[in-house]
Structures are given as C-alpha cells and as structure tokens.
Amino acid sequence: MRPSAKKIASLLSQKGHKLTAQRRAVIDVVVNSREHLAPAALYERVRRAHPAIGLVTVYRTLEMLHELGLICRVHRGGKSRTYTLAPSGHHHHLVCTECGIVADFTDCDLEVLQQRLSQETGFKIEGHLLQFVGHCRNCQGGT
Amino acid sequence: MRPSAKKIASLLSQKGHKLTAQRRAVIDVVVNSREHLAPAALYERVRRAHPAIGLVTVYRTLEMLHELGLICRVHRGGKSRTYTLAPSGHHHHLVCTECGIVADFTDCDLEVLQQRLSQETGFKIEGHLLQFVGHCRNCQGGT
DNA sequence: CTTATAAGTGAAAAACATTTTCAATTAAGT
C-alpha cells in the first residue's frame, strides 16, 4: 500500500525537519502522481496548488525525501533525473527511450554475481543499478 | 586484444569520415588510456599533443566513436559521462563512489529476467544497464 | 500567547555539462 501524504509528512517531522507549506505541497504532488517526474515537471504541478513556490525548494525537498528513502530517484543519462514515490523496498526500472515512461520491477537475483565480483575485484559492493531500456507498448510503431 | 589507433582510424575513414589531426589525437589518447575518462579529462590529455584542439571537437569525436561502437560510454548519474576503449563486446561496470574508478566485468545472465519482463510489460527491451557501486580496495579505509 | 532562533525559502547568480551556430579551414577526390 502506498504511503499517504500524512505519513510522509510525519516521518519528515520525526527526523527533525520542519513541516512547511511548500514541503506539504511537494509531497502531495508526489503522492498523487503515478509517474516518475523530473523536478521541473513536479514544479509545474506544485505551482498549481502553491503558486509562490520556487524551483529550488522543489529540488531541495525532493533530495530530502530521497535521502530519507521515501521517494526513489532515477538518473536518465543526459536528461534530467526523475523522482517517484518509492514502492516498498528494493526495485528496478524499465525505461522507454522514446517517451521516457518508467515501469518498476522488484526481483533481480544479483547476489551470486555480486559476491563473486566482490571477491575478484576487492570492491566492497554497496548497491547496484539495474535498468532495462527499450520501447514501451505505445512507442513500438514506426521510427 | 585491444584495437590499435591505426585500426580505429581506418574504420573511421571507411565509414566516410575525414581523418583529421584532431581525431587522430583523440583516438591516440583513448587507445592509450586504461581508465574511463570524461570529455574534459580527455581534452586535457589531448591538448598535450595537440594544444590547439577545442573541447567541442573532443565531444564530437567521442560521440562519433561511440556511435560506431568503437568506444563505450558510461553515464554516471549527475556527474559527467565517461568514455573508454570498448573491450570486446558486452560488458558492465563496478564504480567506486569515492574515487570514481571503474572496473569492468562481462557476464550478467539477464536473459531470463529480460524475457519475463518483456512479456509482463509489453516493452520491447533493447538493452540493459547493470552497474554495481561500492568502494574500491583503496577507498575502504575511514569515512 | 510572546519570543528566540535555527531551519527554510526563493530570486538571482554561479557552476557545470553539453549542444548549437557559423565563419573560416581543410581532407580527400578529381
């Protein structure tokens, strides 16, 4: 079950952050969006409810939510990053290179590989990034 | 066996591109570097042999080599992308978040997962990005 | 309900990475 805006706000507060109107507005938009959104797109949506907010604050709030593990961030080489409400726990992405839509999936089974690489290279592996790219159902026609 | 500068230059030429002194200089640096390098870093190195070259040309040449599949490009969320001579075929990376060093590995076994995702989501999957992050041997002390 | 204050805000500027423009140069074929 997706966390509510109230829940997220309260977690923020518990961590010693102030609950400002701007932060509530950003949280509302994130909670009510299914898609992964770039800061600029989120900014547009947030402004509908809170016209005076600054883009900087959106950036700051998103980073903060991300650091608390409440939302998930995706880097899309070159393009701007996107954020979305974190589904429960570890997951990965499937990105459409045409329209940018992102689908999530949760299983990856990389432990064995990770273990072996760690031994071979001496790296202390702390995480992984797994992402498939391709074309979504809508973008398979033409071009 | 890594391709030689001569080999790369000749491939470039075969594809109908001109063989300029600038391109030769970029190719030389790429061939003689083991690390993944950002355009700016490559630019610095290229300037030692060819002081008058412009950063733009380095960008253009790298993109061109990448499009021909001769070098491999890595996006590092947020930071600048890096390029390196393509080891033969498909491979992945292990990145140190402290110093940025990159190690390559070649096996990933993602076909089964890919097949299943493709069916479940309707995506036509064209590639994947797999990357482990952690700390290399040198960067494991402290912090 | 004040008051104090540390946290938060936002406009503007800075910092970057990358791309575009365009006049001048040059590799390569005839």
Added chain:
DNA sequence: ACTTAATTGAAAATGTTTTTCACTTATAAG
C-alpha cells in the same frame, strides 16, 4: 592544383543542478 563537402573552434545558447544570502517562518521554550 582545384573543388567542395566535411570539419573545426570560439562563442553563445541551453538545460540542469547548486550555491548564496537576505528575508521569512515553524517550532519549542518561557
């Protein structure tokens, strides 16, 4: 040598993210 389309590089444009700093405000203490 001549021609010409490809290439170059300085500068400007673009686009994203970060920094700065004077001003505002949430929150907690009195």
